[in-house]
Amino acid sequence: QVQLQESGPGLVKPSETLSLTCTVSGGSISSYFWTWIRQPPGKGLEWIGYISYRGSPNYNPSLKSRVTISVDTSKNQFSLKLNSVTAADTAVYYCARDLRSSAGTHWFDPWGQGTLVTVSS
Amino acid sequence: DIQMTQSPSSLSASVGDRVTITCRASQTMSSYLNWYQQKPGKAPKLLIYVASSLQSGVPSRFSGSGSGTDFTLTINSLQPEDFATYYCQQSYSAPYTFGQGTKLEIK
Numbered sequence: 001q002v003q004l005q006e007s008g009p010g011l012v013k014p015s016e017t018l019s020l021t022c023t024v025s026g027g028s029i030s031s032y033f034w035t036w037i038r039q040p041p042g043k044g045l046e047w048i049g050y051i052s053y054r055g056s057p058n059y060n061p062s063l064k065s066r067v068t069i070s071v072d073t074s075k076n077q078f079s080l081k082l083n084s085v086t087a088a089d090t091a092v093y094y095c096a097r098d099l100r101s102s103a104g105t106h107w108f109d110p111w112g113q114g115t116l117v118t119v120s121s
Numbered sequence: 122d123i124q125m126t127q128s129p130s131s132l133s134a135s136v137g138d139r140v141t142i143t144c145r146a147s148q149t150m151s152s153y154l155n156w157y158q159q160k161p162g163k164a165p166k167l168l169i170y171v172a173s174s175l176q177s178g179v180p181s182r183f184s185g186s187g188s189g190t191d192f193t194l195t196i197n198s199l200q201p202e203d204f205a206t207y208y209c210q211q212s213y214s215a216p217y218t219f220g221q222g223t224k225l226e227i228k
């Protein structure tokens with residue numbers, strides 16, 4: 001079955017760029033949408049954005065000016081970049097498959113295990 | 122943005138109990154509602170999609186209902202492994218928002 005695994009630095013300095021990669025195994029990244037979600041310690045879930053396998057992104061307006069999500073079908077990976085980070089960006093970052101029905105409904109499954117990124121000098 | 126409000130925020134129950142968690146949306150959204158379960162230190166897991174469809178592999182004691190603005194997640198005959206935090210999530214319009222979570226604890 002499809003599995004996702006996040007990777008990237010666990011510590012980023014303020015004002016720098018957070019970069020994470022999600023590697024998809026057990027299936028092709030093609031024909032699906034892929035999403036990033038984050039969860040600050042002890043808090044709820046925030047959708048960051050998604051990208052289609054064709055490379056068309058959609059971002060949360062609250063982060064849009066700082067976020068870039070891209071896909072590399074040759075490596076079966078998609079990536080997240082968040083620039084100008086502050087302590088408020090400290091969170092566990094999850095990648096997930098964004099499954100879409102023909103009726104337009106969609107849901108997130110499966111999820112990666114998550115990776116904690118701390119923003120600190 | 123569509124605001125999702127869950128109630129209660131926390132809930133104490135015993136093994137064998139039946140519990141219901143409610144999720145209310147700030148605007149109507151048909152059945153574009155999903156439910157997830159999250160255990161400490163783990164990623165959320167999909168339980169219910171499109172308001173009432175049970176994800177493959179999820180026990181049948183979990184069920185979802187509702188449409189429009191009001192939705193419920195019901196767990197029949199609570200098992201020890203069900204004590205976790207539950208989130209609703211709307212997929213009607215971006216940005217896709219989650220409820221604040223309901224923490225289900227053992228009484």
